Amino acid sequence: MTPDVEKIIQWAQGAGQILREGYGKRHTIDHKGRVDLVTEADRRSEAYLIEKIRGQFPTHTIFSEESGNMIGSDGACWFIDPLDGTTNYAHHLPIFAVSVAFADARGLQIGVVYDPMRDECFSAVRGQGAWLNGEPLHVSEARELIQSLLVTGFPYDPAGVEKNFAAFAHFTRLSRGVRRLGAAAIDLCYVAAGRVDGYWEQSLQAYDLAAGALIAREAGARVTSLDGDENLLKPPFSIIAANPVVHALMLAEFKAIG
Numbered sequence: 740m741t742p743d744v745e746k747i748i749q750w751a752q753g754a755g756q757i758l759r760e761g762y763g764k765r766h767t768i769d770h771k772g773r774v775d776l777v778t779e780a781d782r783r784s785e786a787y788l789i790e791k792i793r794g795q796f797p798t799h800t801i802f803s804e805e806s807g808n809m810i811g812s813d814g815a816c817w818f819i820d821p822l823d824g825t826t827n828y829a830h831h832l833p834i835f836a837v838s839v840a841f842a843d844a845r846g847l848q849i850g851v852v853y854d855p856m857r858d859e860c861f862s863a864v865r866g867q868g869a870w871l872n873g874e875p876l877h878v879s880e881a882r883e884l885i886q887s888l889l890v891t892g893f894p895y896d897p898a899g900v901e902k903n904f905a906a907f908a909h910f911t912r913l914s915r916g917v918r919r920l921g922a923a924a925i926d927l928c929y930v931a932a933g934r935v936d937g938y939w940e941q942s943l944q945a946y947d948l949a950a951g952a953l954i955a956r957e958a959g960a961r962v963t964s965l966d967g968d969e970n971l972l973k974p975p976f977s978i979i980a981a982n983p984v985v986h987a988l989m990l991a992e993f994k995a996i997g
Contacts, residue, residue: 740795741848742795742841744851744864747839747862750787750791750792750851751788751838751839751851751852752855752860753791754787754788755836755854757780757783758780758784758828758835758855762831762856763831778822778828778829780822780828781804781805781822785805785821785822787821789806789809792819796811796815796817798811799811801817802818802946803817803818803820804820804821804944805821815843816842817839818838818949819838819840820946820950822835822837823836823922823923823924824924824925834856834925835854835855835856835921835922836852836924836925837851837852838850838851838924838949839950840946840950840953842949845865846972847953848953849862849863849864850862850952850954850957851950852924852925852951852954859872861932861951861954863953863956863958866957867957868957869931869955869957871928871931876931876954876958877959878930878955878959878960879933879985880982881936881982881985882984884910884992885913885915886936887915888914888916888936889914889915889916889918889939889989890917890919890920890938891903891917891938891940892922892926892943894940896942899941899942902941903940906941906993906996909996910989913992914937923943923948923951924950924951925951927948927950927951927978927980930955930960930981931951931954931955931957931958931960932958936981936985937979937981937986937989938979939965939989939993940978941965941977942975943977945972945976947976948971948976949971951980952971952978959982959983960981960982960986961981961982961983962978962986963979963986963990964976964977964979967990
């Protein structure tokens, strides 16, 4: 049985309500790494989403940030990030989202990203376009890097941070600017909406990018790994997302700087 996008939107909004109710309050914060955080809100949002998915699709595989991999008995799978932007959330910075994607043997089929603080729900169904609260989305029409506002994210490992500093500096010199918002799903949806012209990140997980990547693609973006591979759901995970012209320019710069 194929999931219904409207049902997934309801689930994402329900998880977002959990996050919104907890926003600005004191949190129980644990560390998965030196600066990689998890709060009780992550776990509550995730438990809610897993319960909804398992209730209707008990044989599906679920890849989730906090609970890990729950392997099912068929080829359908879900990628869920119950709180993308945990560090922002823990610091009461209102840039975070719930991210839910569904894939089958054909690839990504449905993506939903819900920003509970702005009540913005980005969604896409493969081959049917991308939407924000029911209105169609399309990427920007920028044609040069100097016309482009870019966004990136940094990994948690120190070596990866240093590596991306070089790319950050490089693209800052070539573009109108580079932002770092701290939530990959938001970054990808902002590419889809034309709010930023391009996005890259060098170290991710599948649940970070799955929903947003489909939304960006359905809005007209080209979305690949940093080496140009169209298959995003295989490690090591990296991403460039932009309109096709800007994507080609960004990809060429990455090849030039190695």
